[in-house]
Amino acid sequence: MNRIHHQPQAKPLISIIVPAYNVEAYIDKCLASLHSQTLQDIEVIVINDGSTDNTGAVCEAWKAKDNRLHIIHQENKGISETRNIGLAASKGHFIGFVDGDDWVEPQMFERLYNAVQNYSADIAMCGAILDEADKTIKIHDHAQKEQRLDACTALIKLLWDKYVRSYCWNKIFRASLFKDIFFPPGRIFEDYSTVYKLFAKANAVVHTGTNDYHYIQRPGSILSSLNPKKEVDFFLANYERYGFIASYKGFTRIQRKLLLIKTIKRMLRTNLKLKNLSGENEFLQEKAFMDAQLRDLFRKDYKAENYKNYKLLLNIKQYLARFGL
Incomplete structure (x- = not known):
């Protein structure tokens, strides 16, 4: 050549x-x-x-x-x-x-x-x-x-x-x-x-x-194997995305709400994958952080009076599809 x-x-x-x-x-x-x-x-x-x-x-x-x-x-x-x-x-x-x-x-x-x-x-x-x-x-x-x-x-x-x-x-x-x-x-x-x-x-x-x-x-x-660090980093990325979506001015109210729901669903699923960490695992501190952030988000954005509606949105895929998401 x-x-x-x-x-x-x-x-x-x-x-x-x-x-x-x-x-x-x-x-x-x-x-x-x-x-x-x-x-x-x-x-x-x-x-x-x-x-x-x-x-x-x-x-x-x-x-x-x-x-x-x-x-x-x-x-x-x-x-x-x-x-x-x-x-x-x-x-x-x-x-x-x-x-x-x-x-x-x-x-x-x-x-x-x-x-x-x-x-x-x-x-x-x-x-x-x-x-x-x-x-x-x-x-x-x-x-x-x-x-x-x-x-x-x-x-x-x-x-x-x-x-x-x-x-x-x-x-x-x-x-x-x-x-x-x-x-x-x-x-x-x-x-x-x-x-x-x-x-x-x-x-x-x-x-x-x-x-x-x-x-x-x-x-x-x-990325093709189960790895606690992978799950922690994916949670962190979505936590950062959640903050970005909440503050971005270009979305309509419904676009923002649906994107926030999609993002917190990812965070919940990721957190669930780490539920069986043993007492000696090096990622226990990160898991505690994940738990705390989820509690804070639910307390702040999904108060008790809105929780039933929130659960409904999590499970109605047709509702999401209506808005092209």
Whole structure:
């Protein structure tokens, strides 16, 4: 393969941030898919997050083939801090993310960039294909055609977490949206804790109508296994979302109420998963915090006279569907 040389650009169109930790079996395909992008005015920032396998060497080999790649080697810091380091190093007008064990279709970033340009939008997204053992098992964020969503509609769909998901890796974001917004260090569900804040600042979101991102479901991954920290972090993310929804001025009263109910349902289910923690478990303090926050929310927002109505809303899915949620 010939080395690709590009004249250095002060601001490439898109900076693509690639966190990579012990992904030597996947990173070659990932970087090959970025090398082959039809949109060539990109920079690819790969952060080797303290890998103990051959990940770093594979990245350096790709850097020798393509001068758009920038490799950062660091001690292990975790996915959130790694993405934040990538953000600090990026120069692009737009920011994209690709995990080191995933890969993308050749036209993905060209389609995303054309979408934000054609619709004067701050965010563009595509569908994501969930692959396991070389088989497609699910498609997330699928749309039949290209479509533009106004800011409030897109935010509601994201917070409802059904029609638009909180992944950062099937989207591009105008770089200025990240001013004062970072991924929370040390947390799982870092996308879930962050992307809604970017949607809240955006003027519009466009879906390309194509499925271009391939997410690789690996056996034994954190998100596919039962893990107390995962549940605690998911609760915290929803607790923060609850506060955001309660104070956001762009929702109607009924939109806000339904989103709050949906969010507290997630918190209740998550709290229930940890009901059998033993006396020696390191997450007992976090569990006590979760219990206290739920009691406080019920005491403040769901007083006794409204409790029957609240229970009714929890169980009537048709009522929720009436409002497109």
